[in-house]
Amino acid sequence: MNNSLKEIAAAIKNSSRVLLCGHVVPDGDCLGSVAALGLVLEGMGKKVVMASPDPLPENLLFLPGAERFYTGGNGAGAGMDFDTFIVLDCSVSDRLGSFKKYLDRQLAVINIDHHMNSSDFAHYNYLDPGAAATGEILTDLIGIMGARIDREVATCLYTAIVTDTGSFQYENTSPETLRKAAMLIETGIQASRINVLLYEEKPFQSIQVLGAVLDRMKISACGKVAWSVVEKAMLDSFSAGVEHTDGLINFLRTLKGVEVAILIREMDTGKYKVGFRSKGEVDVHRLASRFGGGGHMRASGCVLSGKLDQITEMVVGEAVKEVSQKGTGG
Amino acid sequence: MNNSLKEIAAAIKNSSRVLLCGHVVPDGDCLGSVAALGLVLEGMGKKVVMASPDPLPENLLFLPGAERFYTGGNGAGAGMDFDTFIVLDCSVSDRLGSFKKYLDRQLAVINIDHHMNSSDFAHYNYLDPGAAATGEILTDLIGIMGARIDREVATCLYTAIVTDTGSFQYENTSPETLRKAAMLIETGIQASRINVLLYEEKPFQSIQVLGAVLDRMKISACGKVAWSVVEKAMLDSFSAGVEHTDGLINFLRTLKGVEVAILIREMDTGKYKVGFRSKGEVDVHRLASRFGGGGHMRASGCVLSGKLDQITEMVVGEAVKEVSQKGTGG
Known part of the structure; x- marks a missing residue:
């Protein structure tokens, strides 16, 4: 009430x-x-x-x-x-x-x-x-x-x-x-x-991590889902921490044609924080809910345990499904 | 009137x-x-x-x-x-x-x-x-x-x-x-x-050029001026054009402590477009005016001919001067 x-x-x-x-x-x-x-x-x-x-x-x-x-x-x-x-x-x-x-x-x-x-x-x-x-x-x-x-x-x-x-x-x-x-x-x-x-007061490490994340960016065959990965070893190589990954995911979303961006960040061995961002056409809150997460229509996230490859395949696969349903009037 | x-x-x-x-x-x-x-x-x-x-x-x-x-x-x-x-x-x-x-x-x-x-x-x-x-x-x-x-x-x-x-x-x-x-x-x-x-509809080349520009970014000894260079050969290597450099300069400004960002872009052999961006403390319109350019307090530009090294030294030098004057109550 x-x-x-x-x-x-x-x-x-x-x-x-x-x-x-x-x-x-x-x-x-x-x-x-x-x-x-x-x-x-x-x-x-x-x-x-x-x-x-x-x-x-x-x-x-x-x-x-x-x-x-x-x-x-x-x-x-x-x-x-x-x-x-x-x-x-x-x-x-x-x-x-x-x-x-x-x-x-x-x-x-x-x-x-x-x-x-x-x-x-x-x-x-x-x-x-x-x-x-x-x-x-x-x-x-x-x-x-x-x-x-x-x-x-x-x-x-x-x-x-x-x-x-x-x-x-x-x-x-x-x-x-x-x-x-x-x-x-x-x-x-x-x-x-x-x-x-x-x-506009980002530490130098944030810029370095951004470069590395853009370097590893991948795009789905349909062109509507972009994703990248931040592993602990990458952060360590720049003496960077989790605070230097803040906002990174938004860059993946700025690509032409991309509707959903995903950033998968290693929290601990076998434990990953998955962030979703949408340009507004796709409801990523629904997407994250499917993995026990939450958030908004445009910004959501969840935590998953397992192997990086499998987690990537699973979340990207679900995102591609969600995006294609949208495309056919879903 | x-x-x-x-x-x-x-x-x-x-x-x-x-x-x-x-x-x-x-x-x-x-x-x-x-x-x-x-x-x-x-x-x-x-x-x-x-x-x-x-x-x-x-x-x-x-x-x-x-x-x-x-x-x-x-x-x-x-x-x-x-x-x-x-x-x-x-x-x-x-x-x-x-x-x-x-x-x-x-x-x-x-x-x-x-x-x-x-x-x-x-x-x-x-x-x-x-x-x-x-x-x-x-x-x-x-x-x-x-x-x-x-x-x-x-x-x-x-x-x-x-x-x-x-x-x-x-x-x-x-x-x-x-x-x-x-x-x-x-x-x-x-x-x-x-x-x-x-x-949020940037061509893939824009993201590639961004990565390269961040890679070449330099920062003045005082930490308040950041700059980078876009040469024609770099754009060619990504099949990119001048339109893929739009907005790049703003990323240089987002670094902690930086007050003025400069992007030097090769237009033709020996001819360079120099863009200036400020976080608001330094008037880059004044800076660009000194080189025959114009713009706003926060965003300005000019066109200079000569050798890249000399142009870089000149504009970065003037920017450092301008920033340090600001720092001492100028």
Whole structure:
């Protein structure tokens, strides 16, 4: 059951000691959302812990509040006696990672999300798959709460929206999304500087890994599926880590005629993270679901164990099937 | 002298047989602007020729009206007895290429631009360096003319704005820019599809050339200038042409710490096109001007003749100087 934003605002106003958390492998939308709402609640005099089940990626460390994120273990959030748990941008409770345990405590749980959300873990839900980002929902919510969006909060919300819309390029970008971004820029934030920090401060290793991935790129006979592989040995040869593979998959998608791009990354021996990206015609969320994964229509992923050759054959084969069904009016 | 948009609208309404032209090496803003205004004027019953001094790049052939562009020589526009010449997105008359000759005829010349414009070649001028794109100015102008922005016109204007703002990432993107884009999307255009056509339909050769350019990338001792070279022999080895180098320079800019990226491309033996891109802190228009070139604060270029080594040393040297001045409060 969906609550109204007014009901969500009332539930949040009733809180005093709040834990806010986004999803595992955090991105700009979940971290920007947690930081934005966290800063607003602090401004209202509440005790707040902003949390992330995984460490923050380097290119998001510029977010106001980033240095205070609690990522589990001992730390600022460990001992606090919370009364409210706000879950942001998490389509299923498993995506809370180690913070899922807070669902078992006697806390009021508030779930705000723009994904198709299972919504069975919270007392209050506001789920709007029509919103481009959780940050877009929060822009409205903060207004309804009567709080001011200052530059710090606007920086967080702008980051949330710009990252989840692919710089306003994806079909989730509505006229409303653009008008909210306009309003956020009017607070005086330097949006162009945020974009440089997000997209134009790549370590040298990222460029090296990109070259190697493009070198190994393959294309299906139908020309509509492109894929490549990142093995640990390749990363080691550049002294690179998993953080240097971020965004690589998007390059595979930019090839003419390609509808689905796949990047297969070795996590551990025999364990692979498979990412899917679509140009918009093919629903890769459906594709990833078939392998126990999740995500969006345009960006999804799953984790598979086995031999690289077999995994490659399997995921590429399913992608080719999905693409060809689309081609014949499926 | 700047006219008002109302005066420009009146001058355009007085016209009957109109030639519209953008600049050499056309981009999304000049072509989108010419096509948008051309289609609107046709809708008002005027005789219109949309022109470009150079052929249209492949990724812009989707623009409504693209198939009718007159690029000189014999053709639809050759024999027409024009009364009005509308120059769009041209900072100096030389950027009209072979169409500069129309300035010598007895035509009413209307100059609409968002560059710092010399404005000495036209009878009517509307120059607004505060606008992100000429297409942004035209969005207002068409409204003032009382014409409707249909989907075809909106596709052209959206393309003009999205390409000149780097997908709304550059500092020229104002709240007004985003609100105009919102209004254009509301006409029912599929903006995400336009973005795929603009940015995600790259020929295989483009990816190959990208790999080679990244391979040859060098970085200055100060870490703030990155550059690479595209020689004709390299393009030949991939059966690639100049069109496959489009946008490459932006990758050089994405490196951490880099403030200015330079791509030096061999045009003919001993003749090189030098492109400059900035992350926003350094004004590369000033840099290119020093070599007789032009452009914007973030994107500029020039053409130089001589030996590759000497040209490289010269332009990189000047860029390093410019960057270091910036660093010491210049």
